[in-house]
Amino acid sequence: MSEFDNITIEELRREIRKFNNDQNVSKLENYYRSKSLPEIIGASRKELAHSGFVAWILNNSESHLLGDFAIRKLLELLVIYSKDKQLSQHKELYDSIIISDFELDNIYTETERSIKNVGRLDIYLETDIKYFDKERKLRLIVENKVGTKEHSDQTTKYFDYYESQKEENDINLYVFLTPIPSLELMDLEFPECSCDEYIQINYQSVVDFILEPALNRNITDKTQFIIKEYLQSLSQPTLDEDEETYKQGLIMALGSDERNLLTKFWKKNQKLILATLYAISSDPEQEKDTRDSANQALNNLSTSNKDRSLCSIKFNGTLEVEKIRKSDIGYSTVKILERHGLINEESIEFLKSDRTANHNLLKTLNKVTATEEKYGRYRVSKEPELMYNGNEYYIVRNWGVGNIGQFIEKMSKEFKGLEYEIH
Incomplete structure (x- = not known):
């Protein structure tokens, strides 16, 4: 009962x-009862309409008075969500983006770019970029998915085509834009498309990093109105039972x-x-x-x-920590190992590679992404939690019912003497 x-x-x-x-x-009631302009004209979940808006805000020659602000923020967003391979591949460019030491010129945007025998690309952006005494041609190839999944390996086809067209000093960045929730996006090891070279971002990150900051800039009343109407259309859940294309209740961003x-x-x-x-x-x-x-x-x-259960940990039969929160199980395990002299080159590598919590158990500060910091995955605002061989490490906090059992099994097997009890 x-x-x-x-x-x-x-x-x-x-x-x-x-x-x-x-x-x-x-x-x-007032907010959700009123319809935004995109809803009124039936475009609130149309991929072409969303691609058009994104291309509009990225176009520095539009009358929104944002200049290249939106593109610069998008590039920053791509750095945040890039994986290690992508970061190392474009290290100098990404470093210049992080410190905002670069210039853009000759910016061109296009939607529904037709490529013969390949497809129609959702958003294409091309610009000249200058950084660290270098001049490059930078292209953003964006595949935008709102209600449907990728089909026919579109991202792979676009990647193959643009890589074949790339000259020596060109840089191509591939972007996969979807309404996936931010917490799920953070947990992805690979993008949800056929080509792993794409950087996946979501509409929520576009809102957080581009649209809301844009509202605080010196823009026209008309631009304010357009952005706010668009934000409202993103936050309205889909309730049309006759529309099978989109997941019912889908909210793209808040x-x-x-x-x-x-x-x-x-x-x-x-x-x-x-x-x-x-x-x-x-x-x-x-x-x-x-x-x-x-x-x-x-x-x-x-x-x-x-689920308010707590955890106790023993080592060689002796109680080490009693009734801690599950979020601290990784931290407590590492500190117990440190206390008993079990932190060495081999165990450090093992702990660094553990991704039971969908994030590495140990990370140095320079490896913690802005998104991981924002959502409290690592407590980087405090002193380092483990020091070894001159390196300062932070320990992940992303534990719960879904992953704690696997972590306990893995640690107990690797380090004989560790015992866990859930209360």
Whole structure:
């Protein structure tokens, strides 16, 4: 029996009264009830419309008065999401982008670029770039996917074509843009396309790194209006049951104001929201798909809320740490090994290569990405957590129900004497 079977009518009435009097609810109702311009014209989930907007904001000759601001921020974003191979391949260029020591000239953008016997590229950008006394031709080849998956190995075909056209001093950067949530994007080892040379980014990162910062610049009222309308269209969930192309409920990105408002809304109305999900999931009058979706959401939320178990660790039968949070299991394990003299060249390499948490267990500061820092994967604002051979390491915090068991099994097997107990 669910805990929601026991909720009384009076409790429900009280929660509904609180809901009705909540100012955040009124703000959210006004925001989500009004349609953005892209929604009104039926373009809020059309890939061509989104490609057109991205190309518009990247075009320095447009009347938005942003100049090359958006391109510079996009290049910074590509550095953040690049993998080790891509970072090493374009080290000097990426270093210049990080310190913003480069110049752009002759910027050209195009959407739906037709390539004979290859396909139609979503967004193409070409510019001359000067950095560190070098002059190069830089191309951005962008494949944009909103509701559909890649088909016919498009990214591989574009990569092969543009690499075959590249001259000695040219630089091609390949971009795969999708609405994937940021936390899932961070966990990807490879892009979700056929060609591993692509750097995958998401619409949320475009909002965070380009669009919202653009609103704080000296731009026209018209540009402010266009960007805000576009931001609203990204945050509206898809609810059209006749539209099979897009995942129902798909939200492409959220602005910081909406995110903060929705977080407050959730905190103040958790009980009512959970009770509503339970009612829908157990109502035989609802469509089965609706009941299943509500039930899945309820199970996910309930599991998240209830999983407050702690962990204790022993070494050779002696209790080392007692009832720590799961997020600290990696840190505590490393510190126990250090305390018992088990940190050496071999064990350091083993710990550095461990990716049970979808991020390396140990990382030096220069290897921690801005996104990993932003989401607290490594506590780089504090002193280094492990020193060895002159190197300073930080230890990942990305543990939970989905990966802690595998970590315990792996560490117990590698380091005899380690014992873990979940409370």
